[in-house]
Amino acid sequence: MYKLVLMRHGESQWNLENRFTGWTDVDLTETGRQQAKQAGDLLKENGFEFDLAFASVLKRAIRTLWIALDSMDAMHTPIGLSWRLNERHYGALQGLNKAETAQKYGEDQVLVWRRAYAIAPDPVAEDDPRNPRFDARYARVPADQLPRTECLQDTVARVVPFWDESIAPAIRSGRRVLVTAHGNSLRALIKHLDGISDEDIVHLNIPTGQPLVYELDENLRPIRHYYLGDQEAIAA
Numbered sequence: 001m002y003k004l005v006l007m008r009h010g011e012s013q014w015n016l017e018n019r020f021t022g023w024t025d026v027d028l029t030e031t032g033r034q035q036a037k038q039a040g041d042l043l044k045e046n047g048f049e050f051d052l053a054f055a056s057v058l059k060r061a062i063r064t065l066w067i068a069l070d071s072m073d074a075m076h077t078p079i080g081l082s083w084r085l086n087e088r089h090y091g092a093l094q095g096l097n098k099a100e101t102a103q104k105y106g107e108d109q110v111l112v113w114r115r116a117y118a119i120a121p122d123p124v125a126e127d128d129p130r131n132p133r134f135d136a137r138y139a140r141v142p143a144d145q146l147p148r149t150e151c152l153q154d155t156v157a158r159v160v161p162f163w164d165e166s167i168a169p170a171i172r173s174g175r176r177v178l179v180t181a182h183g184n185s186l187r188a189l190i191k192h193l194d195g196i197s198d199e200d201i202v203h204l205n206i207p208t209g210q211p212l213v214y215e216l217d218e219n220l221r222p223i224r225h226y227y228l229g230d231q232e233a234i235a236a
């Protein structure tokens, strides 16, 4: 039996402001940092150790991992970073809050987007400074693979290959793996692991800063999964 630990980054500044963040590289708030520290303490208390960790190339996930590993006194753990673990790209919605979104696109459109699996918001324009092609960290990614917007289906389509090529082989080789990522990139991973339908996945919400443990059989099929930590905080 293998164990895999997934964790959504702690609270970020735009989580606090209820803004669509996507690929915008906002940092953790002080609360977010504390959540990451508590998660590391919890993992240590429960005897978890890791041989390899993965994160996206967004600082809110990387810093969450750094803080958690530091509180486990495990900063020596090798870390693999990939754009494929990035949050879903929200296109032109990035930076907007609830009021601005409703005002700009209308409540009806918001409701359609909320429930949709395969509908993407307007993309950022080719020459928009937010286009990932202008960001040095994506320089080695083929331009046709870099999104200017995504629907959840698009996020699944770029996360799953990373699971197949990097995470699953590491687990099969006996490495104990920790992944710190984002709400939708973790949805993508969990959808693939548990075989969740397109309809149901849009309703799955993953709490921030709470380690989620997956026990996998020898074929990496989930046997069970559970959150570490106080269940009330998680259920909230």
Ligand SMILES: O=C1c2ccccc2C(=O)c2c1cc(NS(=O)(=O)c1ccccc1O)c(O)c2O
Binding pocket: 018, 019, 020, 093, 096, 097, 098, 099, 101, 110, 111, 113, 114, 121
């Ligand atoms: O507009 C969207 C949306 C648009 C495009 C793709 C995905 C989503 C999406 O997944 C979503 C939305 C709104 C809300 N709630 S909200 O309308 O209260 C809201 C709107 C804007 C910013 C933050 C908010 O909390 C959600 O809970 C969502 O999951």
